[in-house]
Amino acid sequence: MTEKYSFDYFKTGKEIDERTRKGIIELHYAADKDFIPPLSRRRQKIEDIPDLNSRFLVLKYEGRIAGVIIFWDYYWKCRSAYIGNTIVSRNFRKLGFGQLLIKESVKRLRLDGIHLVKTNTWSNNMSSINMLEKCGFTKYYTVRDARGKGIHKIWLRRSL
Ligand SMILES: CC(C)(COP(=O)(O)OP(=O)(O)OC[C@H]1O[C@@H](n2cnc3c(N)ncnc32)[C@H](O)[C@@H]1OP(=O)(O)O)[C@@H](O)C(=O)NCCC(=O)NCCS
Numbered sequence: 001m002t003e004k005y006s007f008d009y010f011k012t013g014k015e016i017d018e019r020t021r022k023g024i025i026e027l028h029y030a031a032d033k034d035f036i037p038p039l040s041r042r043r044q045k046i047e048d049i050p051d052l053n054s055r056f057l058v059l060k061y062e063g064r065i066a067g068v069i070i071f072w073d074y075y076w077k078c079r080s081a082y083i084g085n086t087i088v089s090r091n092f093r094k095l096g097f098g099q100l101l102i103k104e105s106v107k108r109l110r111l112d113g114i115h116l117v118k119t120n121t122w123s124n125n126m127s128s129i130n131m132l133e134k135c136g137f138t139k140y141y142t143v144r145d146a147r148g149k150g151i152h153k154i155w156l157r158r159s160l
Contacts, residue, residue, distance in 0.1 A: 005066070005097075007104050010056040013049075020058055021050040023065035031087045036122045036147045039085070054084070057108060059101050066092040069101050071109070075118075081109050083119035086128070098127070102135040110160045117160060123152040132156050 010016050016024070028046045032039045039046055049070070050056070059067040067088040071081050083105065088097045109117055119137070121128040129139075137156040146153035 005059060005061045005100070008056075008058040008060065009108055010058070012053055013051045013056065014053075016050050016056060020065065024050045024056070024058070024068050027065060027068055027087045027089060028085070030090060034087075035085075036125070036151060049085075055081075055108075055112075057101060057105055059088075059097060059104075061092060061097070065089070067097050067101050069105050071105070076114075079114055080116040080118065081112075081114045083117060086119075086131075093127070098131040099135055102131060102137075106135070106158070106160060115160055116157060118155065118157045120153050120155045122147040123150075123154050129154065129156070 008020065010020075025047060028039055028049060032046070044052075052070070052072075055071040057069045057071075058065055067086075069086045070084040072084045075082055083102075086098065086101060088101070106117070117137075119132065121132070123129075123142070133156075135158070137158045139154055139156050141155035143153040143155075145151065
């Protein structure tokens with residue numbers, strides 16, 4: 001598998017080419033209902049996501065977009081990063097691509113001078129929690145019922 005994948009890293013949405021832009025939007029639409037709440041019910045419109053002034057790490061497998069991670073820029077000035085949406089295309093899940101994306105993110109963030117990375121997910125998103133814990137993240141804060149009754153928001157972090 002190793003020789004067939006590659007990464008593209010964009011330090012701002014403005015750098016993203018049209019083909020990749022469309023691919024990122026398609027990934028978000030395809031994963032819409034995997035998220036709680038669904039992405040289409042959030043404040044940020046899916047079409048606008050690739051235009052954000054954020055950083056994007058795109059994973060390609062045999063030239064096709066297989067996954068993406070977005071780093072929102074809220075905490076950049078204090079040398080900490082926040083991982084927003086992480087999506088692996090349904091056809092490529094449970095093959096280790098999620099972990100590849102997280103590990104590559106850690107490398108890129110270190111090179112960008114970031115010392116701490118945080119993210120959050122919801123309590124029954126075991127694929128996300130397992131993926132993050134396998135990559136060295138630890139849970140540090142829970143907001144009970146934040147995503148609905150019995151569905152908590154789980155914060156995880158990792159020092160770099
Ligand atoms: C979360 C997500 C990115 C994981 O991607 P992935 O490529 O399937 O992850 P990996 O194959 O690297 O799996 C990492 C670990 O997570 C666990 N895992 C993956 N899918 C799982 C599932 N459905 N249930 C339980 N654990 C799961 C496994 O422990 C796996 O480790 P292993 O392969 O050694 O067993 C992917 O499921 C996804 O895109 N989900 C929809 C969007 C989402 O929920 N994003 C995260 C919140 S922002």
